[in-house]
Amino acid sequence: MVQKPWRIIPRPIMETILNNHAHRHHVHQPLILHGPRGTGKTTLILERFMESWNKGPHVTGYIDFGSSVKGNHPSNGNSFPWGSWSNCEKPELNTLKNDLETCLEKMAVNGVNLGVIGSSEVFRTLKKWHCLDTVLEKIIGVDKGVVASKRGLSKKVNTVGLWDKAIRVLSVRLSAEEKDGVLGVRGKIGDLTVEEGLYYKEGLLALRLAKEVIRVQQGFRANAVKHLNETGGFSRSLANSATDWPYLLLELLSGAAQADYFQPKLVINNIEVLKHAALVDNSSVSAPMYHDSLIWRIIALGANETCLPVIFVTSDSYYSYSAYMDFGFPDIFISRETFGWTPQQAKVHMVPDYFSQSEWDLIVEVLGPNARHLFEIYALKQSSSYQALMSDKESTFEDIIDAYLAYLQVTVVNPAMDRALSLLQNFALDAQKGKIPKDKLRFGAPWRYPPNKDDPSLRSEWAKLQLMDFIQCFVNAEFGINYFGDCSLEIFDDPSANAMIEVLYIYTIFF
Known part of the structure; x- marks a missing residue:
């Protein structure tokens, strides 16, 4: 068993950066908030904003895909994240799709009820x-129980006419309870005129019809999607067809937004x-394609x-580091990195609402006011396992901290x-084979001189040396590297930095 040459380095990082981006009327870029696994302080900040983001003209949809990870989320009575995502059972794509679509549908219904x-x-x-045309004819024909014939649907009937007819057919098919209750109109009918009531009902029926249209069209492509999944191929049109419904809702909400009247947001x-x-x-394309x-x-x-x-809350460095390269828009994401508090700042928010003074003193001494650590320790305090442990009079809060540190060491x-060591060894092998450009190997830093012969043992020792050197430099720099501020982008020439980012070590441990 090889002894691990590294230890957890619990230190605070930087100040939190968060602006009022989500209060704007229209935006042209999603906002990425990087927090500890999309949790911790970032979530605490969002929780405070969510209440005001649902007042007056504001309608905010909130979706937490992490809640579908059954073994590691507070919504399921567990201590998230007392374990990493990679060790958990993957949630089903259909569950996540349903969460997204349900949230957007509720927001769209709010738009209908406001008349926008x-x-x-x-x-x-x-x-x-x-x-x-074809889909509407099919929907009308199926609803009547017969196949629509040329005689029944004249060619002179245009698309608008088919749409209006389909709305009427759908209205007849739904019961009064479905139209007034399920669609959310019954509670406000008494306050509406007949014309207003018809307008709202027609809007809600239109949403139901649009969803049915997209469902029928997806049925047309079912065999193609099945073949795509079996062969592992790629199709932009089939991928887009899987997201047609949430995208339609997003476009409707975006087009309907009006300052001081209807301001939807999505988190x-x-x-x-x-x-x-x-x-x-x-029933869908693969999760990465979706x-x-x-x-x-x-x-x-x-x-x-x-x-x-659109606000994405995540600790995945992909969205700030390489997504712009994959999607071809260098400036499309407005990134707001969320780091740890200083002890003084964190204490104002954490004591006594979340931790007692004695607990806080221990946390700061051992872990520092790191956002991820604070959230996870607090989640453990609420768990049944913690309560059982604390029922033992000889057990203390220190035992929880020790167990938490040991668990992080082993699982993260x-x-x-x-x-990261494996990635560095692959870099050394590529350099030995001449796959690394020479201009990246021409300066004097030690890591720029990987082994020049194919020796696995030598590569392993070289990789360990480079990684430990990088971590020590990172510690000496107080974990703060403002590579944009002083144009020091050459940090990404260091294979150790790339390896640490790729395995999310910098985000999951320090941030």
Whole structure:
């Protein structure tokens, strides 16, 4: 068993940076908040904002994809994240899709009830991206129980006529309880005129019809999607078809936004979970393809038209470090890194609401006021396992801290370091084979001179030396590297930095 040459370095990092971006009317970029696994202080800040973001004209949808990770989330009575995402059972993609669509549908219903989204807006947005005639004829025919014939549907009937007829057919099919109760109109009917009531009902029925149109069109592509999943191929059109419904809702909400009257916002916590979800059937494309399609279409909506504020809360460095390269928009993400508090700042918020003074003194001494550590320790305090442990009179809060540190060492630090060492050894092998450009190996830093012969043992020792040197320099720099402020982007020439970022060590441990 090789002794691990590293230890957890619990230190505070930097100050929190958060602006009032989400209070704006229209934005052209999503906002990325990087916090500890999309939790911790970032979530505490968002919780305080959420109340005001749902007052007056503000309608905010909040989705936490992490809640579907059953074994590691407070919503399921567990101590999140007393374990890492990689060690948990992956949530089903259909569950995450349903969470996203349900949230957006509720926001759209709010838009209808405010009178800013009507049947005409739904029809116009849907028609911009979808051919409707065949689908509407099918929906009308199926609803009647017969196949629509040429005689029954004259060629002179245009798309608008088909849409209106489908609305009427859908209205007949739904019961009064479904129209007034399920669609959310019953509670306000007494305050509406007959004309207003019809307008709201028609808008809600239009949303229901649009969802049915997209469902039927997805059925047309079912065999193609199944073949795509079996072969592992890629199709932009099939990927987009899987996200047609949430994208339609996003476009409707964005187009309906009005300053001081209707200002929708969307907050997605733990967005990275969507990328790694499990596909259990062929009802959709794979999770990575679905994730990329959703992100791409949000970017396109913001770049080409207008997009409601979209806030991604995540600790995945992918979204700030390399997503812009994958999606081709260098400035599309407005990134606000969320780091730890100073002890004085954290104490104001943490004591006595979350920790007693004695508990706080211990946390600061051992861990520092790191956002991730604070959240996880607080989650453990609420867990049943903690309560059982504290029932033993000989057990103390120190035992929880010790167990927490040991668990992080085994499940997070050691695997991350092993992976980072593997990446560095691959870099040394590529350099030995001449795959690394010479201009990256021409200066005097020790890491620029990897072994020049194919010796696995030598590469391993070299990788350990470089990684320990990098961590020591990082500690000496107080964990703060403002590589944008002084144009010191050469830090990313260091393979150790790239390895640490790729395994998310810098984010999951220090941030």
